[in-house]
Amino acid sequence: MSKEAADATGVDTTDPRVARREKLRRIGETGIDPWGSRFDERSMVEDVRRLIPQIKYRLPDGTEIDTPNMVNSGGSVDYRTWKSEQNAAAGGNGEEIGPQVRVAGRIMLMRPTGKLIFLNLRDWTGEIQIFIGKNQVGEEAFELAKLFDLGDLIGVDGRLGWTNTGELTVFAEQLHFHTKMLEPAPDKHAGLHDPDLRQRMRYADLAFNDGVREVFLDRTRIVKSIRQTLDSQRFVEVEGPTLHAIAGGAAARPFKTHHNALDMPLFMRIALELHLKRLMVGGIERVYELGRVFRNEGVSPRHNPEFTMLEAYQAYGDYGTMMELTEQIISNAIEAIGGGMVRKFGDQEVDFTPPFARRSYDDLILEHTGVDPADEGAMRALAKQLGLETANRHADVIKNEIFEEKVEDLLVGPVFVIDYPASMCPLTKRKVDQPEVAERFELFICGMELANAYTELNDPDLQEQLFRTQLQGLSEEDSMAHMDHDFVRALRYAMPPAGGLGIGIDRLVMLLTGQRSIRDVILFPLLRPETFES
RNA sequence: GAAGGUGUAGCUCAGUCGGUAGAGCAACGGACUUUUAAUCCGUAGGUCCUGGGUUCGAGCCCCAGCACCUUCACCA
Numbered sequence: 100m101s102k103e104a105a106d107a108t109g110v111d112t113t114d115p116r117v118a119r120r121e122k123l124r125r126i127g128e129t130g131i132d133p134w135g136s137r138f139d140e141r142s143m144v145e146d147v148r149r150l151i152p153q154i155k156y157r158l159p160d161g162t163e164i165d166t167p168n169m170v171n172s173g174g175s176v177d178y179r180t181w182k183s184e185q186n187a188a189a190g191g192n193g194e195e196i197g198p199q200v201r202v203a204g205r206i207m208l209m210r211p212t213g214k215l216i217f218l219n220l221r222d223w224t225g226e227i228q229i230f231i232g233k234n235q236v237g238e239e240a241f242e243l244a245k246l247f248d249l250g251d252l253i254g255v256d257g258r259l260g261w262t263n264t265g266e267l268t269v270f271a272e273q274l275h276f277h278t279k280m281l282e283p284a285p286d287k288h289a290g291l292h293d294p295d296l297r298q299r300m301r302y303a304d305l306a307f308n309d310g311v312r313e314v315f316l317d318r319t320r321i322v323k324s325i326r327q328t329l330d331s332q333r334f335v336e337v338e339g340p341t342l343h344a345i346a347g348g349a350a351a352r353p354f355k356t357h358h359n360a361l362d363m364p365l366f367m368r369i370a371l372e373l374h375l376k377r378l379m380v381g382g383i384e385r386v387y388e389l390g391r392v393f394r395n396e397g398v399s400p401r402h403n404p405e406f407t408m409l410e411a412y413q414a415y416g417d418y419g420t421m422m423e424l425t426e427q428i429i430s431n432a433i434e435a436i437g438g439g440m441v442r443k444f445g446d447q448e449v450d451f452t453p454p455f456a457r458r459s460y461d462d463l464i465l466e467h468t469g470v471d472p473a474d475e476g477a478m479r480a481l482a483k484q485l486g487l488e489t490a491n492r493h494a495d496v497i498k499n500e501i502f503e504e505k506v507e508d509l510l511v512g513p514v515f516v517i518d519y520p521a522s523m524c525p526l527t528k529r530k531v532d533q534p535e536v537a538e539r540f541e542l543f544i545c546g547m548e549l550a551n552a553y554t555e556l557n558d559p560d561l562q563e564q565l566f567r568t569q570l571q572g573l574s575e576e577d578s579m580a581h582m583d584h585d586f587v588r589a590l591r592y593a594m595p596p597a598g599g600l601g602i603g604i605d606r607l608v609m610l611l612t613g614q615r616s617i618r619d620v621i622l623f624p625l626l627r628p629e630t631f632e633s
Numbered sequence: 634g635a636a637g638g639u640g641u642a643g644c645u646c647a648g649u650c651g652g653u654a655g656a657g658c659a660a661c662g663g664a665c666u667u668u669u670a671a672u673c674c675g676u677a678g679g680u681c682c683u684g685g686g687u688u689c690g691a692g693c694c695c696c697a698g699c700a701c702c703u704u705c706a707c708c709a
Binding site for chain 2: 113114115116117118119171179208210211212213214215216217219228230232233234235248249262263264266268282283284285286287288289290291292293294295296298307349350351352394396397399400401402499519523524525526539541548551616626627629630
């Protein structure tokens with residue numbers, strides 16, 4: 100048994116948790132519900148700041164003048180000096196007047212100085228200083244204020260005004276206790292740094308770390324903007340099934356699950372594609388889904404097992420249409436969060452001003468390797484030189500490995516890589532005059548694959564044949580040759596020629612908000628479960 | 634799955650050559666009615682990730698395990 104410190108009431112003071120529970124108890128003793136209740140007609144901090152013009156200085160003769168632009172609020176005026184000048188000119192002491200406001204939020208900082216306490220109160224729109232003076236709020240309320248801890252949720256009624264140092268402040272007249280935080284607050288300046296804690300306890304990360312909420316609010320703005328861009332072009336948003344009997348539409352390992360009542364194996368979807376195309380057969384000529392897909396693969400700063408995809412399909416379009424749509428989606432999203440078309444990502448700078456560059460797959464290989472991609476022998480030799488596996492592999496597979504090895508990382512972009520080898524793209528229409536080339540693009544930015552689009556294959560017989568054709572050099576698990584008879588039947592009911600687009604939303608948010616890890620743009624990324632003692 | 638890194642007070646982090654466990658913030662007590670990460674005085678707080686081993690002696694060295702980070706692998 101370790102020795103325990105105790106305050107006058109015999110309570111252990113070494114553990115902040117114990118101290119907080121003791122304060123909770125004392126608050127309850129005063130008759131106040133420490134878990135709060137409905138609190139109507141409060142203002143958001145953002146809106147309170149808009150009331151600044153209503154703060155006036157009333158001179159002895161009754162005239163009211165605007166308060167100046169303070170040092171602490173971006174201006175240059177020292178309030179004390181300004182007031183004494185005004186008073187001297189008026190021949191008497193004036194008085195500041197300001198609007199009544201009601202705010203609520205979390206206590207982020209506390210600066211008690213004897214019989215007054217300064218607080219920084221934060222709600223989800225911003226932070227504002229609160230002044231609590233013993234003489235101003237009364238003995239009882241001041242005793243309550245002494246039981247406040249960092250992280251507690253409180254409400255304040257008071258007058259909006261300036262302190263002598265020119266800080267916008269709510270001068271408290273009435274205090275309301277809303278909720279006690281029972282856990283110790285993170286470091287008030289450094290916040291939570293440990294990435295494990297930040298991800299596990301995203302609530303604390305959001306509450307106490309600067310900039311985190313802004314990233315996730317930007318994510319919401321980006322997603323909303325994408326919907327607006329598509330909706331304004333008469334795309335219809337739909338919700339496809341997430342449980343699939345056949346995990347198709349991409350080459351990825353699915354999560355397996357099981358339906359008990361039907362005793363049926365199921366897969367979590369790995370793509371949205373095949374159901375959206377069925378809907379185009381049904382006549383929804385412009386259709387999209389913004390939804391979660393699941394891929395049973397490793398995690399990395401760019402991969403989370405569940406992530407958000409946009410897929411959009413436009414009848415009578417092609418991959419060129421999809422390039423234009425992609426440019427609109429991205430530039431509108433940037434406009435929605437502000438900050439300009441030129442953005443920094445790590446030490447790279449990316450100019451998102453459309454139109455984006457368009458470069459052919461083969462040209463890029465030639466440019467970055469100096470080897471002719473049409474020369475299969477030379478490609479194989481280069482692959483061997485790079486230490487890549489070449490035996491029994493299709494020439495296009497080898498070429499693609501070379502592309503991934505030598506080209507992808509260098510594409511700062513944004514650049515549309517166009518015209519892929521047809522054998523790599525079983526859901527893609529071939530060029531009429533070049534059947535070995537597929538009408539497909541991938542959009543690369545900062546070495547990341549951000550979007551993928553095709554002129555969609557709508558020939559049911561060819562589609563069936565491609566499903567049946569096991570690609571050389573790919574295992575069954577790695578190929579997308581999972582026959583989906585119903586999908587082929589759907590094509591037989593006539594799917595219009597169309598362009599289709601997929602965008603990785605998480606990666607887009609990463610790029611636009613400057614976050615280096617996908618886990619910083621996903622609220623609750625996958626983690627191993629924490630072990631709790633109980 | 635592989636390699637490297639990290640794990641020390643509630644939080645952020647130091648910890649020398651292997652020799653009694655440290656700071657700032659938070660907490661507790663005190664002073665302070667215009668502070669800005671308030672300041673000042675004082676007090677308390679440790680399963681040094683877990684389990685083994687080497688050693689007279691381990692936060693530090695060795696082995697195994699766990700979690701996270703990075704790179705790689707997997708990844709249309």
